[in-house]
Amino acid sequence: MPETAGPVSHVSDTAHWVAAHRAIETARPNALFRDPLAERLAGETGKAIVANEKWYALIRWSLVTRTKVIDDLIAETVSEGCDLVINLAAGLDARPYRLDLPADLRWIEADLPDLIAEKNRLLEGETPRCDLTRVAVDLADPAAREEFLDKSLDGVKKALVLTEGLVYYLSEDEVSGLAAALARPEINWWIMDVINRSIVDRNNRANKNLLKNSPWRFGPADPLRFFAGKGWTSDEVVGLFRAAARFRRLPAVLWSCAFVPVGPRKPAGTSWLPWCAAVRLTHAADPTA
Template sequence: MDEHETLVAHVSDTARWAAACRALESARQDPVFTDPLADRLAGERGYAIVAGGPRFGRTGWWHSVRAKLFDELIMMALRSGCDMVLNLGAGFDTRPYRLDLPADLVWVEADLPELLAEKELLLGGETARCLLTRRPVDLADPDARSAFLDAELADASKALVLTEGFVYFLSDTAVRALALDLKRPEIAWWGVDFWNAAMHRIMAASTNDLLRSAPIVFAPRAGIAHFEALGWTPLEIHSIFESAHRLRRLPPALRPIAYLPQPNPRKPSTRPLSVVARLACTDTTRR
């Protein structure tokens, strides 16, 4: 086993990567958010993954900007009456501890049992700002996922589903199944991030087999139209590159990208596209 396989031996290790990036952002003099728990969750391995990742991403800017966009999406949903957040593939996310959330908000984290058990251990003694529950479940198992959604949504009326950093590791078929399973009247919004095939090629080349044991699979050529075809309407689409420029996080070598017209998120493109989107579904018929 080589060094890169050791660093990311399983998709769960990407949670350490994201936590390390949040910790790097929090240590800045001008952070776009602060996450005092991120360093603890990242551990030495998380920082090693950052160091072994793409050279242009070693400041953690991409993960930090994505996290900030999801923060904004969540707060928007709360202002619009959201009564539950379902965080699918929650990893080492700490938003229930760091965001200004209503004390009566129901927040459910779902992920693999081993990862959630480690997270419980690392965050022992910490108090969430909302009604936080963790549910061990294999979200890639359609039956387990459906049973989880049936149970958790029983008391919800306007839920927000988050899949930050999750769909990248699913096949097109699995993403389609997830999109159809989320078409429920209790779910008002779906927050999702993805990139196109051009961005996928860049990342595949720049990670130098770092993700060999946890390959990124989903990179829809049709972009957001992939979700529209499944009955999901985009309410907001935010380019991570444009947002990074707005937040002053785009590395100097990539800044020219921000001044170019961004690729159409609904059409294939030879230019890299990476977005965070808020989707809504008016047709809740699951096919």
């Protein structure tokens, strides 16, 4: 990935950055998705970050491909009877406004108070396609997170938790704590994007200006094995290099990565080829089962 520079003073700024790339994709005649609110949500912060990127196409492919693949995973999960979507660290995601969702589907967005307030202001007057609620909560506070989950999951039978673009900003201990907190009978699925150590290290080196205040941290040699050890088994794995090649969004310089196997298979503790994927996990009561 290329060197970038921009006004990223806190990880929350990356929400504007991602929204800016969604707006760029939306403007394409052959867009993978349409997000008419993305430009408004990106604001000047998102535009400034993109304007300072060098060779931004080498970044954009992963963000737009991830968005499209997770859109499809959500649609599949809703069709399987999901009765609640909880989007943790929702940022400036606008899926409740643009996806074809059942009107009675409950959708809860959780994020820090300042970001929730900004989003409420920017989207005032817009009508979501489902039953949408936003909750201001510090998800890094285990007690606050537990209280939020207790209230949100009351009466729920088949919930989906979404953590797009979140876990690689956390430490391994924090991800382990999140995996344990989400291991509840009401939660059937967990959708996220994951990367391995090779991409974490390369990205932090290449984007040292952009990410100096919010470096990537979590990236096991084998992310699927890590989550399996916490009781979470992948039932859907979509390699983003291959998906981007299929969507004709993968830059030529990265084309060889489209042939990386779906799922790292080297022993834990070793770095391997660059690997990233969107995954849907389900939980087993006994991690050794």
